[in-house]
Amino acid sequence: MLKVTLPELGEGITKATVSYWYFQAGQTVKKGEDLVEFTTDKATFNLPSPATGKLLEVFTPEGLSVDVGATLATMEESQ
Amino acid sequence: MDIVVSAIAKENTAREVFNFEVMDLGAIGYQECFLLQKNLLQEIYAARRKSTLLLCEHPPVITSGRLAKRENILRPLDEVKAQGIEIAYSDRGGDVTLHMPGQLIAYPLFDLRLLQKDIHRYLRNLEETAILLLKEYGIHGQRKAGLTGVWVNERKIASIGIAISHWVTYHGMSLNVNGDMGLFSLIRPCGQDIMVTSMQQLKKQQVLKMDEVKERLAAAFTSVFSKEDNYA
Numbered sequence: 001m002l003k004v005t006l007p008e009l010g011e012g013i014t015k016a017t018v019s020y021w022y023f024q025a026g027q028t029v030k031k032g033e034d035l036v037e038f039t040t041d042k043a044t045f046n047l048p049s050p051a052t053g054k055l056l057e058v059f060t061p062e063g064l065s066v067d068v069g070a071t072l073a074t075m076e077e078s079q
Numbered sequence: 080m081d082i083v084v085s086a087i088a089k090e091n092t093a094r095e096v097f098n099f100e101v102m103d104l105g106a107i108g109y110q111e112c113f114l115l116q117k118n119l120l121q122e123i124y125a126a127r128r129k130s131t132l133l134l135c136e137h138p139p140v141i142t143s144g145r146l147a148k149r150e151n152i153l154r155p156l157d158e159v160k161a162q163g164i165e166i167a168y169s170d171r172g173g174d175v176t177l178h179m180p181g182q183l184i185a186y187p188l189f190d191l192r193l194l195q196k197d198i199h200r201y202l203r204n205l206e207e208t209a210i211l212l213l214k215e216y217g218i219h220g221q222r223k224a225g226l227t228g229v230w231v232n233e234r235k236i237a238s239i240g241i242a243i244s245h246w247v248t249y250h251g252m253s254l255n256v257n258g259d260m261g262l263f264s265l266i267r268p269c270g271q272d273i274m275v276t277s278m279q280q281l282k283k284q285q286v287l288k289m290d291e292v293k294e295r296l297a298a299a300f301t302s303v304f305s306k307e308d309n310y311a
Contacts, residue, residue, distance in 0.1 A: 007196075010199035040172060041227065043172040
């Protein structure tokens with residue numbers, strides 16, 4: 001099982017708001033596809049999927065402000 | 080589309096060089112330009128194209144970013160559209176803004192994988208680019224603590240709203256060069272009660288030559304993004 005986390009976005013940026021999930025739990029995602037969009041004050045940021053596989057569980061719904069490093073979802077990598 | 084400048088921002092054989100080309104699109108509709116950005120950024124991500132700086136002007140359009148609130152457009156939408164002003168929704172950060180002919184739009188499609196993956200630094204670099212350009216015209220642009228954009232004497236002259244996909248940037252900055260600043264009374268720019276100004280207003284002169292401003296802005300981008308400390 002693979003954890004998807006919010007990466008470092010830059011100096012002084014400690015939080016970002018989840019603004020859009022491109023996939024729902026249970027769906028299959030390819031590595032590099034846009035997985036989830038975040039919004040900070042003046043920027044939106046698309047996080048690509050770190051792997052190809054099934055999105056198991058989403059922990060952070062749209063609208064939630066999350067800390068850098070927080071777990072957003074879990075994935076099961078395809079073999 | 081003419082490539083007006085090819086700028087090499089960094090000479091260094093030890094690592095991949097960051098450089099970009101400039102595309103002057105002239106006048107182009109907001110949506111058309113948005114689709115072009117999306118296509119180009121796919122090519123840049125796939126390393127089939129180098130980073131690209133788009134320069135253009137938009138016909139009158141009010142755009143709403145991801146954080147936009149409807150109440151920041153101050154007139155009924157029908158009334159706005161009847162004035163020939165388009166309304167567009169955008170996936171950039173930020174609230175409501177307005178573009179019009181005379182305003183110079185810069186959309187850097189820059190591969191931050193070659194620089195630093197730092198949104199904060201990138202935003203400050205955009206501000207620095209505008210400040211440098213304004214200085215060339217004898218205008219003292221300043222940042223405001225805690226806010227994004229460039230101000231002159233408490234009036235905003237450059238607005239910024241960006242998006243990043245696969246660490247390639249899109250959307251960008253609008254700089255009030257010429258144009259009818261009165262149109263801004265239709266909105267609360269960026270959701271704040273702020274006044275705007277333009278280079279033309281500040282210089283108290285006739286219309287500034289857009290081609291010259293474009294060339295100088297492209298040079299300012301080269302200067303700011305070629306600094307050594309932009310590299311990881």
